[in-house]
Amino acid sequence: MSQTWTVIDNSAQDVPTVNNNLQAQTVSLRSNFSGTSAPGAIVEGQWFVDTTTASDPIPYFRANSAWVCVGNLKARAAKDMNDFELTNARIENLGADPAASGSKIGRVFYNTADFKIKYDDGATIQTVHTGDVTAVRQLPMSDVGLDDTNPPTAGTAGTTPTNRGWLFDAVNELYSFTVRVPTNWKGDGDILLDLDCVLPSGQVTGEDIAWTMDWVAYASGEDATKTSTNVTSATEISGTTTAGTMYRCTLNFDYDDSDNPITAGDILVGEIHLTTIASVASVVVAGASMRYTANNAG
Numbered sequence: 001m002s003q004t005w006t007v008i009d010n011s012a013q014d015v016p017t018v019n020n021n022l023q024a025q026t027v028s029l030r031s032n033f034s035g036t037s038a039p040g041a042i043v044e045g046q047w048f049v050d051t052t053t054a055s056d057p058i059p060y061f062r063a064n065s066a067w068v069c070v071g072n073l074k075a076r077a078a079k080d081m082n083d084f085e086l087t088n089a090r091i092e093n094l095g096a097d098p099a100a101s102g103s104k105i106g107r108v109f110y111n112t113a114d115f116k117i118k119y120d121d122g123a124t125i126q127t128v129h130t131g132d133v134t135a136v137r138q139l140p141m142s143d144v145g146l147d148d149t150n151p152p153t154a155g156t157a158g159t160t161p162t163n164r165g166w167l168f169d170a171v172n173e174l175y176s177f178t179v180r181v182p183t184n185w186k187g188d189g190d191i192l193l194d195l196d197c198v199l200p201s202g203q204v205t206g207e208d209i210a211w212t213m214d215w216v217a218y219a220s221g222e223d224a225t226k227t228s229t230n231v232t233s234a235t236e237i238s239g240t241t242t243a244g245t246m247y248r249c250t251l252n253f254d255y256d257d258s259d260n261p262i263t264a265g266d267i268l269v270g271e272i273h274l275t276t277i278a279s280v281a282s283v284v285v286a287g288a289s290m291r292y293t294a295n296n297a298g
Contacts, residue, residue, distance in 0.1 A: 032059070038067060091117070097125045132186060135294035136194075139177055141165060141287065147174035147271075157198040157284040158244025165198065168274050169282035176271045177288065181217070184294040185264050191253040193270055196287035197235075199245045199280070208234040209283055210275035213251045217260040217268050224269070227259045232275055246286070 033039040034049035034057070046062040060067040092109040097118060101107075105122040117128040146152070146166075152175055155167025166175060177193065185191065197209055214228040235249040253270065255262045262268070274283070 100124050132293050132295055135182070135184065135292055137179075137182070137290045139179060139193075139288040139290055141285070145176045145178070147176070150174055152285070155200065155282075155284045157200040157286075163198040163244065163246070163284060163286045165284045165286035167200070167282060167284050169277065171274050171277060174271055174273050175285070176269060178267065178269050179290055181262055181264050181266045181268060182292070182294065183264050186293045186295050187264060188255065189293045190255050191262065191268065192291040193251045193253070193272075194289045194291055195249045195251070195272070195285050196289075197247050197249050197283040198286050199241055199247070200243055200282050200284055202240065202242045203237045203245075203280060204240050205237060207237040208279045209237070209247055209249050210234045210279060211249055211251055211272055212275045213270045213272045215253055215260065215268060215270040217253070217257075217262045217266045219263060219266050224267070229254065229257050229260045234275075237280070250291075 032047045032049045034051050036050070036052045038048055038050075038060075039046070042062055044062055044065075048060045048062070048067065050058040050060065052058075058069060060069050062068075090110075092107075093112050094109050095112055097111060098109075098120070100120050100123055102122045104120050107120040108117065108128075109119075110117050117130070118125050119128060120126075143151075150170070150172045152166040152168045152173045154164070156162045156164050168175075181191065193213070195211065210232070211234075212230065212232045214230050216224065216226055216228050218224050218226060231251055231254070233249060233251050235247050237247070251270070251272070253262060253268055254260075
């Protein structure tokens, strides 16, 4: 299409020439001076549509003696929304996760197959969790928690590889966990202490791994020697087991306990010991973790 604007000179041009120039001007205006290069006879405020790529025309207007790209159909640079909302918009819908790409870090999309919002962190595709999630935090099993008088001892259970941890084989052996309540704890459910207990010897159906925990929850400025809360648990052995079998035993911190109500940021101290060794005589605690319901606030 025409890329020029021919100035009409009524004093020097005959009628057919004037008519032809008027027709050319009309075509140029109608097409917004579209073409594969900028038009000539430029004036401020003039429009031009670059049709170099037929499937992706790009509109420009003339401002301050330069062509300014506006409203192009495909984004070619970051867009400053100037603090305005983007309303009635949908993020990209994909039927499957794309491959992660370092050049697309921050790309957000909705997977229509598993109904999840996801994003690309440059290495993997991550899921944006909404609502509540179960959070697990591994707890250290160092000698800091050992009782000064009656501690469990270092022990092993199983072979290849050997499970190493703290061996409890008497009811007076004490170990303490100290942990801060996470800020993203939802605040309306118990916090659980999971103990990964490995059997040093075989057991039979019906035997119990029995635990007792005395615990307190306290905040800054509150007495750490306040009245403790006592809780017990019994995990039943199912089937005949061999040495090295692992059971996960769980003790709970009651979030709304009358003596020790829990608040995010509190310090929890839980002191554990075997309730009895008449059933299962000994266990090696190879790992411990805190499990709780979390929101997305932290």
